[in-house]
Amino acid sequence: MVTTRGTEDIEGIGSGVGRTALMVAAARAIEATRPDSLVRDGFARHFVRAARASGEWPVHWHDVPGGAANPLWGRLGRYFGLRTRVLDDFLLGAVRAGAGQVVLLGAGLDSRAFRLAWPAGCPVFELDRPDVLAFKRQVLDELGATATAARTTVAVDLCEDWAGPLRDAGFDPDVPTAWLAEGLLLYLPAVAERRLVSTVDRLAAPGSCLAFEVKLGVEHPGGPIYRSAKDQIGVDLTALFDAEPRPDSAGALRARGWETSVRTPFDFAAEHDADLVPEHQDALASNRWTFAGKPVRR
Numbered sequence: 001m002v003t004t005r006g007t008e009d010i011e012g013i014g015s016g017v018g019r020t021a022l023m024v025a026a027a028r029a030i031e032a033t034r035p036d037s038l039v040r041d042g043f044a045r046h047f048v049r050a051a052r053a054s055g056e057w058p059v060h061w062h063d064v065p066g067g068a069a070n071p072l073w074g075r076l077g078r079y080f081g082l083r084t085r086v087l088d089d090f091l092l093g094a095v096r097a098g099a100g101q102v103v104l105l106g107a108g109l110d111s112r113a114f115r116l117a118w119p120a121g122c123p124v125f126e127l128d129r130p131d132v133l134a135f136k137r138q139v140l141d142e143l144g145a146t147a148t149a150a151r152t153t154v155a156v157d158l159c160e161d162w163a164g165p166l167r168d169a170g171f172d173p174d175v176p177t178a179w180l181a182e183g184l185l186l187y188l189p190a191v192a193e194r195r196l197v198s199t200v201d202r203l204a205a206p207g208s209c210l211a212f213e214v215k216l217g218v219e220h221p222g223g224p225i226y227r228s229a230k231d232q233i234g235v236d237l238t239a240l241f242d243a244e245p246r247p248d249s250a251g252a253l254r255a256r257g258w259e260t261s262v263r264t265p266f267d268f269a270a271e272h273d274a275d276l277v278p279e280h281q282d283a284l285a286s287n288r289w290t291f292a293g294k295p296v297r298r
């Protein structure tokens with residue numbers, strides 16, 4: 001277990017949208033200990049325990065009050081476990097199909113560069129805010145973690161220009177790339193989401209692919225998941241989500257010649273036997289996962 005003094009003092013990871021990265025890490029830690037686990041992330045609990053903000057949160061399925069009936073760790077947590085698994089499969093499928101590099105936008109405490117079986121030397125770029133990446137580095141350094149990919153972190157504000165820093169970090173726009181924006185676009189202003197999609201299109205060689213998660217509309221804060229996140233860990237998700245009408249990013253990609261498939265998490269829950277079905281006032285009802293590919297020109 002990580003015990004670094006000072007790790008938890010890095011400003012940002014414990015507050016605002018940085019705290020959501022800890023929330024997803026806690027969900028992955030718990031997921032790893034479920035008897036029907038979809039993902040084994042051995043790093044997640046160390047992140048959770050290293051930050052003061054999350055030091056008391058559960059990291060084991062046995063410690064979740066109410067188990068599957070707990071709206072935060074039982075239901076939203078299961079959603080994060082399923083999302084991680086589906087997007088693990090997406091990224092590994094993409095590199096097997098020929099993508100030569102991977103870009104994780106809003107990587108947070110995602111440990112894919114350490115836990116997935118990448119082809120030797122596969123470049124994986126992680127983009128997030130400097131404070132989140134600094135916290136992540138301290139925890140991983142103390143663990144002595146070894147990446148399974150050629151990992152590079154790029155500290156940026158994704159609302160500003162990030163294409164320049166990514167290229168400076170070694171990203172090659174001529175190489176087909178697997179892109180991921182997981183749990184990110186919900187927090188960005190609409191103008192930043194539009195710019196991000198157009199930047200990905202500009203940097204993506206033919207044969208590239210992109211997966212991203214959106215919410216279709218503005219959320220109602222009264223549902224069990226949102227109340228539970230606020231009550232159990234002090235995270236007011238609906239206050240963190242950007243309140244503007246959301247852009248149609250799948251449509252924007254189609255207009256640029258990409259092929260897209262838009263799915264609900266419930267589609268994948270059925271495929272993975274993940275006991276996640278729609279319910280009343282469901283915070284998951286408007287979530288969509290888009291899988292997009294930029295065709296190779298013939």
Ligand SMILES: C[S@@+](CC[C@H](N)C(=O)[O-])C[C@H]1O[C@@H](n2cnc3c(N)ncnc32)[C@H](O)[C@@H]1O
Pocket residue numbers: 017018020021024025105106107108109110127128129132156157158159181182183184187188
């Ligand atoms: C909910 S977390 C998801 C992290 C990760 N993709 C996962 O699923 O574990 C959202 C992440 O987006 C990052 N983020 C949000 N807005 C950002 C911005 N403007 N620039 C860079 N990163 C941002 C946060 O710092 C946080 O790490």
